[in-house]
Amino acid sequence: MKLTILGYLGGFPSHNIGTSSYLLESADFSLLIDCGSGALINLEKLKDPLSLDAVILSHYHADHIADVGVLQYYWQLHPEHYKLKELPIYGNTEDMDNFKKLDWPKSTQKMGFSADDSLQIGPFEISFLKTHHPVPTFAMRIVETTTQKVLVFTADTGYFDQLVDFCKDADVLMTDTNFDNSNTSDVRWHMTADESAHLALDSHAKRLILTHLPDDQRLAKIKQEVAQVINDQIRVQLAQEGLQIDI
């Protein structure tokens, strides 16, 4: 499968970089993971948005769903395509108000999931772990059925021990690393550089992508702090717009 990063900032877009949005492709199947600010315009650079097969949302914070509305209009206003199919958008059913908005006439269809579900979406088998975040949020473990390769996306979360098992042996682990190690507050809704790095080592990830990044000089600090812990044991990269990873 091929992962392409469309946007990776946490919170808000800035300096022409969008927020959480990732394209995952296997054979002819295209899954959009999160649909943050700038997702549609960056997706369009790569492929016709009408060729998407499904969308899945980790949670309903604005930096993860900002472009859902315009994606729905895009599909609705291309009637030559909506007659063929509606685009399924998978979201959690714990937040019903936001879940219901995933239905849009002649455009998109809401599809629910909860923590215990295991979904087969095209060539991907997806299981979930509810994370530590102020709203219902779900990490995703995505297995490509044909190859058994594994991508784990932590979604937005503070660190908690159950993540280690959930992330176990991922071929690619993509972690919310919004904080450098100077953030020592008692309650954190995102992981620090140290926490991401230790999660990758403890879960025996083969490759680590740091994402949900801040848009400032802390990036260099985060990268350095992660590198100190990882110590070249696995490959680590900061997320970048357009970065493609074959998994």
Ligand SMILES: [Zn+2]
């Ligand atoms: Zn976020």
Ligand SMILES: [Zn+2]
């Ligand atoms: Zn969030």
